[in-house]
Amino acid sequence: MEIKLLTEHYDKKEFRFIEGYKKLGGYETLKKAFSLKPEEIINEVKASGLRGRGGAGFPTGVKWSFLPQNGEKRYLLCNADEGEPGTFKDRLMMERAPHQLIEGMIISAYAINSPKSYIYVRGEYNYPIKVLEKALQEAYDAGYLGKNILGSGFDHDMDIYRGAGAYICGEETGMISSLEGKKGQPKLKPPFPAIKGYLGQPTIVNNVETLAAVKYIIRDGAEAYRKYGTEKSAGTKLFSVSGNVNKPGTYEVPLGYPLMDLINNECGGMKNGAKLKAVIPGGSSAPILTAEEVQKTTMDYECLAQMGSMLGSGAVIVMDDSNCMVDMLKVTLHFYHHESCGQCTPCREGTGWIHKIVSSIVNGEGRLQDIDLLEKIAQQMMGRTICALSDAAAMPTLGFITKFKDEFEFFVREGRSKVKEVRAHA
Amino acid sequence: MPKITLNGKSIEVADGITIIEAYKQLDEPIAHYCWHPGLTIAGVCRLCVVEIEGNPRLQIACNTVVQDGMVVNNNSEKVKTAVKWGLDFHLINHPLDCPICDQAGECELQNQYMEFGKYDPEMAEHKVKKRKVVDLGERIVLDTERCILCSRCVRFTNEVSKTNELGIFNRGDRSEVGTFEDKPLNNKYSVNTVDICPVGALTSKDFRFRQRVWYLKDKPSICTGCSTGCSVNVYYNEEGIFRLKPRFNKDVNGYWMCDEGRDIYKHINKENRMVRGRYKKDGAWCSTLPLETAKKAGEKLRTYSADQIAVLVTGQYTNEELDVFVNYAVNKLGTKNIFHWKNNPDGWNEFDGLLLRGDKNPNSKGLQKVLQKHTVGGEWKDLVNQIDKFKAVVVAGPENLQAYPDLKEKIGTLARLECVVWATADDNIAFEGLMDFTYLIPQKTSVEKSGHFTNYNGLEQKVDVVTTLLSDSLNLEETVELLVGESVDMSQREKEDMHVMKKNYFTTERGRL
Amino acid sequence: MFKLSDEGINFVKKELARYETKRSAIIPCLYRVQKENDGWVSPESVSYLSELMELPEAWINEVLNFYTMFNKKPVGKLHVQVCNNISCCMLGARELTDHLCKTFNVKPEEISEDGKITISKVECLGSCDTAPMMQINDDYHENLTPGSAEKIIKGMLNGN
Known part of the structure; x- marks a missing residue:
């Protein structure tokens, strides 16, 4: 069953504009927030068990409490650089509920005492940016942004920054580099952004969905939020479902929701009644699950970790048995090869190397030792770099080659796909 | 003063230094390319990995500050394997042109491979092709294919010379170091980028192809080009002086010297x-x-x-x-x-x-x-x-x-x-x-x-x-x-000359082996 | 010689003052240059921008070459970008791309002879539920078939 918290008013067009948003209870939570002390909000968010919805799943309240108590100017960055293949939930949120995000951000900024925030939106999201720009202007005009908001004495400015096409800017320090006008290359940690982030100032980076959820935690209280989900995975989560299902789309369900239910109930089952072959449960970086594993999977952080995969951004890619796994890995690796920022050697060279090897296999030029070699390279790409892109390329590689080894071996031996003809494309 | 253990050896080090600095202090071998004591930390070559007791993940020594009681090693199988692969990642797209590369003999890829390498290359795919022999003005030639993207030169022009000419353009394994539109790198300190380039990507026009480095000896001296008096090493053999390179001196020149100073050897040689x-x-x-x-x-x-x-x-x-x-x-x-x-x-x-x-x-x-x-x-x-x-x-x-x-x-x-x-x-x-x-x-x-x-x-x-x-x-x-x-007794001169001749002769012979 | 319009120059000045550092204005200003330079950023426009913004050319060039939305060579009036990532590929994005390239007689990433169209393969555009999809200039077109995509493009070409 869908639980519509963040997505409750998605279908109402008026929700996109300030009047309609206010009519539906918008900016009331902000008033409530101003009646609380910032620490109280942080504690409420901590108590809610909210974990970052961008992919890493780090507890949001804990992240906020890393900020140094030294009076330095703090920045809040909203990560709207949605780029994980399979993910489109944040785009919908910005298009359909921009004020919900803005309100969540003002509350969060108040909690962490930040006078300035940016929404960093991926450059391709031209339309969402337009919607957000309008909403931001409305919020300024209504006095929800700027000096002394609602007489609270709290000042806050918010701006939108448009990226220009780079997956890596979704990594929080890559985003900071990009916002600083540089290549979006992740920064060395330590120091972490909460200590030294944007321009060396303490910075909190949170995903769109996370910041919007803050609004509901403050509106209803941590306890109410915790009613949804499991103990370690509290609340609802937006899942972007795509692939061979009848009704792909964004669905908000409580964490811990069975994956098969998501596919069969919300998504209307497999397209054309085809047989389920595999699911990528958390964006293309998450190791693939076989149909058998899918049966046992619930969509929460701990179950997916136990399955050797991850919840990631909540992008569920459902595959039927017409898909060639060697080909799918090639497509996946093309992406990481293309998106590696080039900074750390194991990632820069490794992503290209494994992509080339899998391409060779697809071209019918594979060697038997290539499958072992892929595994060796992937192992050495993990945990070796500044950010997780290298791991994000290595993990699915290991997933594909271990779980569908027969398909890889068949391809190498026969020079063709076990599943279907894989055409060479222009 | 924190006490730490590196590869089983106890050492007391200054507060706030990084593990790689402790390794240098102890003179224990540690692989690295991007770290340079005169530049900010990039942490990108990922070769200086170490195992720290109590931490399941390997850490890079250049960006980890020592803490009292830390037990660190870089000689476990786990680290050795990581370094071997790290070097192979550097090499898979690096051209095998050592015989015609002027860096050979003082190339860190060669040196560190000798010490830490995997000796079992498994790369069977086509290498990435990049631009070679790019003319960067009066003093420098660039080979982007040999570049291992350590970013030392870029950091030098951003942080030391503050001239900002260099950048790394594009991304992933297509990344290329260079100046915008191959504009000349004619700042007054440009050849330092050649010194700090660990490979043969940046070479000095003045020095390249004039002498294999194994035919050269070096001795410390002081640059006489101006009143700063930078510490230098003079590279020479029986044919004369071939180049000057800066020698670290924290009180005078740090790690650097100017391009003008590098030219002073020319008036020293016999022809002038x-x-x-x-x-x-x-x-x-x-x-x-x-x-x-x-x-x-x-x-x-x-x-x-x-x-x-x-x-x-x-x-x-x-x-x-x-x-x-x-x-x-x-x-x-x-x-x-x-x-x-x-x-x-x-x-x-x-x-x-x-x-x-x-x-x-x-x-x-x-x-x-x-x-x-x-x-x-x-x-x-x-x-x-x-x-x-x-x-x-x-x-x-x-x-x-x-x-x-x-x-x-x-x-x-x-x-x-x-x-x-x-x-x-x-x-x-x-x-x-x-x-x-x-x-x-x-x-x-x-x-x-x-x-x-x-x-x-x-x-x-x-x-x-x-x-x-x-x-x-x-x-x-x-x-x-x-x-x-x-x-003046000139009889000593003969001896002095002979002495030098003998040494140089030996150097030359050794190089020819 | 490339020059921004007066309006463009004002835009650059405003962006330079908008953020905490001048450098942050590089991305927005490159967008502006691209808009005023027929959809791509030429080397001479980088030099121009460097002078206008008083920032090193290398810094601007690093940004230009890092982000895929900046075109380093001329593109067609219609820049068709077909998502070739996983969900779209599963639902025929590659066949769609092949079809479009054949129909409009142009190789991927290259500009057609008449300069009217460029077809590029791009990574995930965040519209996987409506796969396969493409972006033409600024707008998304979703739930495509080779036929429907062809029709959309033809309509736009004729409309031009």
Whole structure:
């Protein structure tokens, strides 16, 4: 069953504009927030068990409490650089509920005492940016942004920054580099952004969905939020479902929701009644699950970790048995090869190397030792770099080659796909 | 002071240093490319990985600060495997052109592979092709295919020279280092990028293909290009000097030196030197051994009275030489007419904020001190004002004539005197302008003698003999002895020469093995 | 010689003052240059921008070459970007791309002879539920078939 918290008013067009948003209870939570002390909000968010919805799943309240108590100017960055293949939930949120995000951000900024925030939106999201720009202007005009908001004495400015096409800017320090006008290359940690982030100032980076959820935690209280989900995975989560299902789309369900239910109930089952072959449960970086594993999977952080995969951004890619796994890995690796920022050697060279090897296999030029070699390279790409892109390329590689080894071996031996003809494309 | 254990060895280190610095302090081998002590930390080559007890993930030593009680190793199988693969990742797209690469012999890819390599290459795919032999202006050639993207050079131009010409363009394995549209990298410190390039991506136009590095020896010295007095290493063999590179000195130049300073070796090499002593008689030059010229000059000088003799001196000699020379002028020649010749009096105090100074002499401070001791010393203009009262001049001329652009003009003035005695290391066409009773006495250069230079800041720095290029040439002390009619024992010279010859011969032979 | 319009120059000045550091204005200003330079950023426009913004050319060039939305060579009036990532590929994005390239007689990433169209393969555009999809200039077109995509493009070409 869908639980519509963040997505409750998605279908109402008026929700996109300030009047309609206010009519539906918008900016009331902000008033409530101003009646609380910032620490109280942080504690409420901590108590809610909210974990970052961008992919890493780090507890949001804990992240906020890393900020140094030294009076330095703090920045809040909203990560709207949605780029994980399979993910489109944040785009919908910005298009359909921009004020919900803005309100969540003002509350969060108040909690962490930040006078300035940016929404960093991926450059391709031209339309969402337009919607957000309008909403931001409305919020300024209504006095929800700027000096002394609602007489609270709290000042806050918010701006939108448009990226220009780079997956890596979704990594929080890559985003900071990009916002600083540089290549979006992740920064060395330590120091972490909460200590030294944007321009060396303490910075909190949170995903769109996370910041919007803050609004509901403050509106209803941590306890109410915790009613949804499991103990370690509290609340609802937006899942972007795509692939061979009848009704792909964004669905908000409580964490811990069975994956098969998501596919069969919300998504209307497999397209054309085809047989389920595999699911990528958390964006293309998450190791693939076989149909058998899918049966046992619930969509929460701990179950997916136990399955050797991850919840990631909540992008569920459902595959039927017409898909060639060697080909799918090639497509996946093309992406990481293309998106590696080039900074750390194991990632820069490794992503290209494994992509080339899998391409060779697809071209019918594979060697038997290539499958072992892929595994060796992937192992050495993990945990070796500044950010997780290298791991994000290595993990699915290991997933594909271990779980569908027969398909890889068949391809190498026969020079063709076990599943279907894989055409060479222009 | 935190106490830590590295590879089983206990060591006490300064607070706040990183693990890689501790490894360096202990002189334990640790692989790395991007880390450079003079630059910010990039942490991108991922080779300096270490295992820290209690931490399941390998950490990079360059970005991890030591903590008391830390137990660290980089010799476990886990680390060794990571480093082996790390090196292979560097090499999969690196061209195998070592035989024609000028970096060979001092290439960190070669060196570190020897020590840490996997010795079992598994790359069977096509390598990424990138641009080669990119001309980056007056001094530098770039090979982007050899570049391992450590970003040292980019950080240098951003952080040290602050000229910002270099960048790494594109991303992933298509990344290429370079300047925008291949514009020249003509900043005043550009060749430092060549020094810090761990591979053959950036090479020096001046040095490349002139000598394989294994045919060279190096010895420490001081750059004589200006009054900063940067510490350098001089690379040489029996054919001469081939290059200068900066040597770390935290009090003077850090890790760097300027491009101009790198050129000083050129005036030191034989082709620019005054090889034989020369004197002019009846309008023609006669050539003799240096010591004969000096003796003859001394005889001629003794025909003048003290007030007829002027002395002109440059800050291009060691403190020891200047002490003897000025003492000679005051006490033997008996003159107080001693003048300090400066290369560029107007821009004398110029400083570019990093290393380069307008005073192009290594020892102006030392000279001033000696002159003050004897309460003598005028400027060039003082000499010109009273030139008519002099008949002879003794010049301790600049070793590096290139640094004295007004040489010809000065010679024109001095030619008005009856007798010119000039100690010089270099030869120059401008000397042709001198008349009869000119004595040109060949001098040793800074790499051929021992002594001290005092830099702009009053810091006294020692130089030792690096090599002998012209065994007959004299230092200023010997010149003075000969001028006063004493003898100098030259029998030692043979030995010194032989000594050097033997060493160089050995080096050459070793290289050929 | 490339020059921004007066309006463009004002935009650059405003962006330079908008953020905490001047450098942050590089991305927005490159967008502006691209808009005023027929959809791509030429080397001479980088030099121009460097002078206008008083920032090193290398910094601007690093940004230009890092982000895929800046075109380093001329593109067609219609810049068709077909998502070739996983969900779209599963539902025929590659066949769609092939079809479009054949129909409009142009190789991927290259500009057509008449300069009217460029077809590029791009990574995930965040519209996987409507796969396969493409972006033409600024707008998304979703739930495509080779036929429907062809029709959309033809309509736009004729409309031009």
